[in-house]
Amino acid sequence: MAGRKKKRYSMRGKMITVNMGIMLGALLLCGSIFVFSVFFIISDYIHHDMDFFLTATADGMESGLSYLEKVIYALRDSETVMGYMEKSRNGRLTEEECRTLEAAFSRAVDISSPENLGNVQMPAALEISLADSRGDFVSTGYYAMPTSEKETGARVFREVFRAFEKESAESGAGYFYQEREDGLFLAFPLYDGLMDRAGTVLFKLNKEALEKRMEELTANYPGAFWVLCDRTGKSLDGGNQEAFWNTAGAERETFEEYRYEPFRMETGGRDYRAYRKLLPMDLQVFLGIPENHAMMLMYSSVRIYVLLIAVITGCGCLFLLVLIYRLTKPIEEITDKLQAVKEGNFETKLPAYDSREFNEISEVFNEMTAYVNNLIKEVYEKQISIKEMELKFLQTQMNPHFMFNVLNTLSLQAKMDGNEELFRMISTFSQLIQAKIYRSGEEKVTLGQELSYVEYYLYLQSYRFGERLSYEIAVSEEKLKEQYIPKLCIQLIVENAVVHGLEPKVDNGFVKVSVYRQEGCICIDTVDDGVGFGADGEVALPLEKREKDSAHNHVGLGNVHHMIQLMYGEAYGVTVFSSPGRGSTVRIRIPEDQGEPEKSEEEWQKKESG
Incomplete structure (x- = not known):
């Protein structure tokens, strides 16, 4: 054991190992700090953008349904409409009065107005009817319909009216929503100035227009959900509703607490960025975007920095290898020259080097060999x-x-x-x-x-x-x-x-x-x-x-x-x-x-x- 030759290491290899370790450690530390800093900064921006998108989408739904509320106010403000509705309490209107009422009703409703089309250029309400206490009503529609379709529509409106009257009598409901195969129907009472019920306004909502307003949400964020409900939580329409209703009762209280701003919630085993918005006509909409989309966006944003750091690290390693090789190359030359001196060649010389230290070694070596040779x-x-x-x-x-x-x-x-x-x-x-x-x-x-x-x-x-x-x-x-x-x-x-x-x-x-x-x-x-x-x-x-x-x-x-x-x-x-x-x-x-x-x-x- 005592006679074992001590293992010698290569100075070039040692320099490469030490400098590589220091450089990689410093780059990884700085890169990690930088990436995490960027990650958190971008995370705030991405969540802010997601929150803005949720609120903007909910506001788009609100702007589409606000037209229905305006119709109620327009009918209440129409003296002609309210006058004939008051008169209908005492008996049926004549045909002339019905035509006059229908014309006034069409003007007040203005179903072709831009408010009904919204930014999707599709009507939120396809048909609107006004029924008196006996069930007689006048109607207007966005699209012209043949007589047979009008009669079918009138029959559906009567069924919805009777269902509303029945539920109102049983539970005192102030509004009524019913989803049918041919559309989503809304029944809402019309009150006069004394808050006495003068009639009932019936809306046939365009589900395609509602879904069109949510199309950007589902297209940009796969797995996102939206649910349109009334105030009692009854679902009227939506997309990917299972993700929302998997936590039916527990999350409703959470929605009540965070009503006006987006927040994070867990539903169906996934994390969502959720938002609740109260809409006109006693409606509300629930929106949610999976949190993994934020992670994906953050990753795609940070990836370029990670790749850049990797490229810089690779270039740094290559540069360091070349630099160390060039810095230690004189050592090989000095070793070769010393071997030549050992063999008796005292006229060998070292070249001049750019490095001050190696150049001093070269000068001393050359002086030494010259002196020995001279001796x-x-x-x-x-x-x-x-x-x-x-x-x-x-x-x-x-x-x-x-x-x-x-x-x-x-x-x-x-x-x-x-x-x-x-x-x-x-x-x-x-x-x-x-x-x-x-x-x-x-x-x-x-x-x-x-x-x-x-x-x-x-x-x-x-x-x-x-x-x-x-x-x-x-x-x-x-x-x-x-x-x-x-x-x-x-x-x-x-x-x-x-x-x-x-x-x-x-x-x-x-x-x-x-x-x-x-x-x-x-x-x-x-x-x-x-x-x-x-x-x-x-x-x-x-x-x-x-x-x-x-x-x-x-x-x-x-x-x-x-x-x-x-x-x-x-x-x-x-x-x-x-x-x-x-x-x-x-x-x-x-x-x-x-x-x-x-x-x-x-x-x-x-x-x-x-």
């Missing part, structure tokens, strides 16, 4: 460069021809003079050989030691060239001699000045080595008045190798420049200034270096003797 190159290339310089020097300067000339010079001088100069030459040559050979493992020496090597070299060359060569070594501060410098770098440049600058010159030559401090750095100028480099002004390094003189070339300048840059950086190195025919100046620029002290001359002597 590797410094370790190997610096050693190689030093070895190549030493080998080149030994191959070019310490070749047999050079050694032969030096030894001949020493031998001739010993034979001719036999003085101390011979000893000095031999001693100088010996020390120069020590610097070149026995200190080959050291990279740096003090500036004082390096200048002594230069002086050894120039002293020996002065014997070769005689009066043709003169030299000077100047140091601005004695403390500068304690600074460290790459071994033989000045000697190589002085050698270059002698071999390439002064040796081709016919006249005498002069070489000066100046050491001074400038802007926190150490500068070593080697100035000669030789032939120059063939170019005027600053000369770029490395110089081109001359094939015709492979033994003496300017490769040493390039090697010194490269070695200094490897040790100290590209801000330092060698700069060459040339003036053809007048000489050249080679400047070495290095930082102050307090490096490890070198071995003393005695230690080298011991090493040599050992």
